[in-house]
Structures are given as structure tokens and as C-alpha cells.
Amino acid sequence: RMGVPVEPTEEEEEAEEERFYEAHCEELLAVLRSCGPAKLQERGEGGVGLMNQGATCYMNSLLQSLFYTPEFRLAVYGFEYDPDLHGEASRCIPLQLQKLFAELQISVAGAASTKDLTTACGFTGRDAMQQHDVQELCRVLFDALERSSSLLADAIRGLYAGKSTSYIKCREEINGKVYQSARTEKYMDLQVPIQDCSSLEEALRKLVEPEVMEGDNQWLCEELGEKVDALKGLTIETLPKILCIQLLRFVFDVATMRRKKLSEVVALPLILDLAFLSDSGSKPSLYQLAAVCLHSGTAHGGHYHAFAWDPCSGAWRDANDTRVQVLSAKQCSALFGADDSAEPQAPQALHSADAYFLLYRQVSETEVPRVQDAAIPQCLRDQLLSENQRLSRLQRAYDLHRKLLEVKVSHPLAAQRALQRYAAAQLE
Known part of the structure; x- marks a missing residue:
């Protein structure tokens, strides 16, 4: 029809x-x-x-x-x-x-x-x-x-x-004052030690735990002109x-x-x-x-x-x-x-x-912004x-x-056997 x-x-x-x-x-x-x-x-x-x-x-x-x-x-x-x-x-x-x-x-x-x-x-x-x-x-x-x-x-x-402050300060007051040296700077990531830590929170707590500087490792306080026991550490100011x-x-x-x-x-x-x-x-x-x-x-x-x-x-x-x-x-x-x-x-x-x-x-x-396709520049x-x-x-x-790919599989001995058949045919 x-x-x-x-x-x-x-x-x-x-x-x-x-x-x-x-x-x-x-x-x-x-x-x-x-x-x-x-x-x-x-x-x-x-x-x-x-x-x-x-x-x-x-x-x-x-x-x-x-x-x-x-x-x-x-x-x-x-x-x-x-x-x-x-x-x-x-x-x-x-x-x-x-x-x-x-x-x-x-x-x-x-x-x-x-x-x-x-x-x-x-x-x-x-x-x-x-x-x-x-x-x-x-x-x-x-x-x-x-x-x-x-x-x-x-x-x-x-x-x-974020912002962090690296500091070294006297462990105790000296003459009624805590002497210290500090530097505040921007950070783009935190580098966190994980040795002997089972969780991220434990590792982060270890990151900000102050190191005690004493004995042969005392801090030389320039303002005092002498070595003193001190604490060295990191403070996270902003996240x-x-x-x-x-x-x-x-x-x-x-x-x-x-x-x-x-x-x-x-x-x-x-x-x-x-x-x-x-x-x-x-x-x-x-x-x-x-x-x-x-x-x-x-x-x-x-x-x-x-x-x-x-x-x-x-x-x-x-x-x-x-x-x-x-x-x-x-x-x-x-x-x-x-x-x-x-x-x-x-x-x-x-x-x-x-x-x-x-x-x-x-x-x-x-609310988290949704990225629509329209946000991509028009020409792009x-x-x-x-x-x-x-x-x-x-x-x-x-x-x-x-689908149309033709696959040819060659046996390693195919050439040798073909030669044998050819030789046998010539001898007949």
C-alpha cells in the first residue's frame, strides 16, 4: 500500500x-x-x-x-x-x-x-x-x-x-616575661606525620603538639643572649x-x-x-x-x-x-x-x-553551588x-x-608443516 x-x-x-x-x-x-x-x-x-x-x-x-x-x-x-x-x-x-x-x-x-x-x-x-x-x-x-x-x-x-603560626617560646617565665619568636604565614596544605598514628585526628594532634627543647637542644634566645628550655610548635590560626x-x-x-x-x-x-x-x-x-x-x-x-x-x-x-x-x-x-x-x-x-x-x-x-553547563564559556x-x-x-x-575486524591466527608450526607438505608432494 x-x-x-x-x-x-x-x-x-x-x-x-x-x-x-x-x-x-x-x-x-x-x-x-x-x-x-x-x-x-x-x-x-x-x-x-x-x-x-x-x-x-x-x-x-x-x-x-x-x-x-x-x-x-x-x-x-x-x-x-x-x-x-x-x-x-x-x-x-x-x-x-x-x-x-x-x-x-x-x-x-x-x-x-x-x-x-x-x-x-x-x-x-x-x-x-x-x-x-x-x-x-x-x-x-x-x-x-x-x-x-x-x-x-x-x-x-x-x-x-589558611593561616598558621610557627613559634619558639620559653618553657617558663624569665623575669616575669615569656620570651618567644613567632612567624605567621599562609598555608595551602598541612603536612601531617603519621608514624605510630592510627587515625587522622591523632596525627593532627601530634602535628600541633609542641616539641620540648632542653639539654643539648636548648633554644638560643637572642633577646636574652643565652640558651633556655623552650617549646617549639605550630598553631593553626584559621582553617x-x-x-x-x-x-x-x-x-x-x-x-x-x-x-x-x-x-x-x-x-x-x-x-x-x-x-x-x-x-x-x-x-x-x-x-x-x-x-x-x-x-x-x-x-x-x-x-x-x-x-x-x-x-x-x-x-x-x-x-x-x-x-x-x-x-x-x-x-x-x-x-x-x-x-x-x-x-x-x-x-x-x-x-x-x-x-x-x-x-x-x-x-x-x-548551599553548595551547582555547576550548570551554561557556566562553561559559550565559545568553548x-x-x-x-x-x-x-x-x-x-x-x-x-x-x-x-564488529568487522578480521582476525587472522597463525599457528607457530604452520609454515613448517606447509613446507613439509610441499616437499612430500614433490617426491610423489
């Missing part, structure tokens, strides 16, 4: 698929050669992963952790690139970070490349093959962003900067909204004269009251665990991945290079459950021998949406590529 659509036959569908594949084959193979299959896989439920350039897992874990800080992501999206002010686009770190964050937010790809960002940071191919420290990278990245933009500088200081903590797992072993990694299992509570660090008195100062960068391996090498919490959805993710997985309620319960030695009503905590770099978020009644958003259309076509071509 007229007007009734005719369903294509199976042969016609196969022919159309082959034509589509042939039309995109050359472009598909070029992407496979440059990026590998990760970019051509579809975006997973957990979001977009990050490709490992060889030994850049430490960078991937940090970037995913920072991405799930909405205030920081909004500040990065607010950066406005000016070639006269910021130089070449390929060398502009905040611009390349902005592009990467936008890809993580709206790309349909399974994973994004960090090569443009590492190029902007001045990395060489050799640097990408050498693992660096995630805490050092965080400091270098923040410093580069602060120098590039006053907007980013204000945002980073407002989110991550930031996002507190970065480095657990000092890598130490120098004097006995072996080598660097080693401490394997202490440290309990990291989901909710941590840091009132004991500041002068808040009896008023609680609650912080929520927001991200954990974990290092498995030795002091000489290993692998990083991250657990990152989305404060808007409340979901936890395991970000492991190209693979990003949303953790189920059962997985979260197992991850943050109490260990065997804990009390039955112990608070939820991550017990880990690999946790290395932590982000704790201040608990506040203020349009560029990525156009790229998504291209990627969707290539992803379809990649599915066909795997």
Missing part, C-alpha cells in the same frame, strides 16, 4: 553499515593511533576518565579531586583568556585546565587527554613517563593559576588558604573552606639511607571535628571528607587513583585513570565501614594504608558540542570497526 514505510532488509542494513564505516575509517584510525580506544568508548555513568600518558596517574587523581569542588570549577570557568595578557593559548595553564574541566563535564567520550595541559605546564615526553608527587603538583598548579589571574588567585586563597592534607608516608630511613614508604593504616573519618586545631573553643568545626588520592606501591614507584565525593549529588566515585565508577551504597558501606578492631558504634571512616593526599570540606549551611561549549557530534559518529564507526 502507498505510504507504508518499507523496512530495510538485513543485507541492506549491513551494506549501509559498511558504507558508513568506509566513510569514517581513515579518521577513526587516526584517532586510534593518536589517542587509543579510550576516547572512542562512550561516556560511562561515572563520568569522563583521564588518559594516562605513561606515569601521569598522580595528575589524573588530583584533577578529578579538584573537578568535584564546584566552587573551584566555577572559578576556572570564569577565567577569560586574553592573548595579549596570557600569551599563546597552548601555553596558558588556566585556559587548558578550563578546556579539560569542560570536557569532563559535557564530553561524550569515555576519557579525555591531558596532553594539552601538560604541554602548557612545560612537560616533556620524559616528564610524562616519570611519576611525580601529587602534593607538589597541587602547589605548583595553584601557584601557576594564581600568577595567571587575580580572579583565580582570590578564589584559590578563599577556598584553600580554610577546603583543607588539603598530605599524610607524610614517604620518609628517609637513616638505617638504610634510603627513602621508604610507611604502611600504617590510618583511619580517615567521613566527618571530622577540627575544633581542637583552632580557637573555636567548645564550638564544633566540622569537616566532611571530600577526596582521597591513594598511592599503591613503594617509595620508588606505584600507582595513584582517587575517591572523590560530589557534594551536589552526594555520590562517591572511584576515579582510576580512564575508568570512573560511581560507588553503590553497598560499596560505600564497605569502603567507609569500621575495621575489625573498632567499636560497634564507631563513626564511618576510610581505613587505608595507601591514602596520601586528602581534601576535607567545611560543613556549612550554605559550542566547540565541545560540535566535537561531541563528531565523536558520536566515530564511536559508531568504532563499534563497526570491532
Whole structure:
């Protein structure tokens, strides 16, 4: 009958698929050669992963952790690139970070490349093959962003900067006065010793516990002109909204004269009251665990991945290079459950021998801002949406590529047996 659509036959569908594949084959193979299959896989439920350039897992874990800080992501999206002010686009770190964050937010790809960002940071191919420290990278990245933009500088200081005072003071009054030397400065992270500590709170208390300087280690007080017994320590004056903590797992072993990694299992509570660090008195100062960068391996090498919490959805993710997985309620319960030695009503905590770099978020009644796609600069958003259309076509071509791929298997003895058969035939 007229007007009734005719369903294509199976042969016609196969022919159309082959034509589509042939039309995109050359472009598909070029992407496979440059990026590998990760970019051509579809975006997973957990979001977009990050490709490992060889030994850049430490960078991937940090970037995913920072991405799930909405205030920081909004500040990065607010950066406005000016070639006269910021130089070449390929060398502009905040611009390349902005592009990467936008890809993580709206790309349909399974994973994004960090090569443009590492190029902007001045990395060489050799640097990408050498693992660096995630805490050092965080400091270098923040410093580069602060120098590039006053907007980013204000945002980073407002989110991550606190104040601390290092002091040395007389243990007792001398002539009715406590002599002391003190210096107050900004900090972007706390470096916390963990040796012989079973929990983060215990380690933080040890951080601010004063060291007694006596005997041969007395303090030379210049004002008095003599050595006296003293206390040397650190006071936390203010805590930031996002507190970065480095657990000092890598130490120098004097006995072996080598660097080693401490394997202490440290309990990291989901909710941590840091009132004991500041002068808040009896008023609680609650912080929520927001991200954990974990290092498995030795002091000489290993692998990083991250657990990152989305404060808007409340979901936890395991970000492991190209693979990003949303953790189920059962997985979260197992991850943050109490260990065997804990009390039955112990608070939820991550017990880990690999946790290395932590982000704790201040608990506040203020609503966490949601990062809408409209926050991405218009020209960048349009560029990525156009790229998504291209990627969707290539992803379809990649599915066909795997379906149409012809695999030839050669037996190691096949050539020898063929020669034997040929020789036997000649002798007949």
C-alpha cells in the first residue's frame, strides 16, 4: 500500500553499515593511533576518565579531586583568556585546565587527554613517563593559576588558604616575661606525620603538639643572649573552606639511607571535628571528607587513583585513570565501614594504608553551588558540542570497526608443516 514505510532488509542494513564505516575509517584510525580506544568508548555513568600518558596517574587523581569542588570549577570557568595578557593559548595553564574541566563535564567520550595541559605546564615526553608527587603538583598548579589571574588567585586563597603560626617560646617565665619568636604565614596544605598514628585526628594532634627543647637542644634566645628550655610548635590560626592534607608516608630511613614508604593504616573519618586545631573553643568545626588520592606501591614507584565525593549529588566515585565508577551504597558501606578492631558504634571512616593526599570540606549551611553547563564559556561549549557530534559518529564507526575486524591466527608450526607438505608432494 502507498505510504507504508518499507523496512530495510538485513543485507541492506549491513551494506549501509559498511558504507558508513568506509566513510569514517581513515579518521577513526587516526584517532586510534593518536589517542587509543579510550576516547572512542562512550561516556560511562561515572563520568569522563583521564588518559594516562605513561606515569601521569598522580595528575589524573588530583584533577578529578579538584573537578568535584564546584566552587573551584566555577572559578576556572570564569577565567577569560586574553592573548595579549596570557600569551599563546597552548601555553596558558588556566585556559587548558578550563578546556579539560569542560570536557569532563559535557564530553561524550569515555576519557579525555591531558596532553594539552601538560604541554602548557612545560612537560616533556620524559616528564610524562616519570611519576611525580601529587602534593607538589597541587602547589605548583595553584601557584601557576594564581600568577595567571587575580580572579583565580582570590578564589584559590578563599577556598584553600589558611593561616598558621610557627613559634619558639620559653618553657617558663624569665623575669616575669615569656620570651618567644613567632612567624605567621599562609598555608595551602598541612603536612601531617603519621608514624605510630592510627587515625587522622591523632596525627593532627601530634602535628600541633609542641616539641620540648632542653639539654643539648636548648633554644638560643637572642633577646636574652643565652640558651633556655623552650617549646617549639605550630598553631593553626584559621582553617580554610577546603583543607588539603598530605599524610607524610614517604620518609628517609637513616638505617638504610634510603627513602621508604610507611604502611600504617590510618583511619580517615567521613566527618571530622577540627575544633581542637583552632580557637573555636567548645564550638564544633566540622569537616566532611571530600577526596582521597591513594598511592599503591613503594617509595620508588606505584600507582595513584582517587575517591572523590560530589557534594551536589552526594555520590562517591572511584576515579582510576580512564575508568570512573560511581560507588553503590553497598560499596560505600564497605569502603567507609569500621575495621575489625573498632567499636560497634564507631563513626564511618576510610581505613587505608595507601591514602596520601586528602581534601576535607567545611560543613556549612550554605548551599553548595551547582555547576550548570551554561557556566562553561559559550565559545568553548559550542566547540565541545560540535566535537561531541563528531565523536558520536566515530564511536559508531568504532563499534563497526570491532564488529568487522578480521582476525587472522597463525599457528607457530604452520609454515613448517606447509613446507613439509610441499616437499612430500614433490617426491610423489
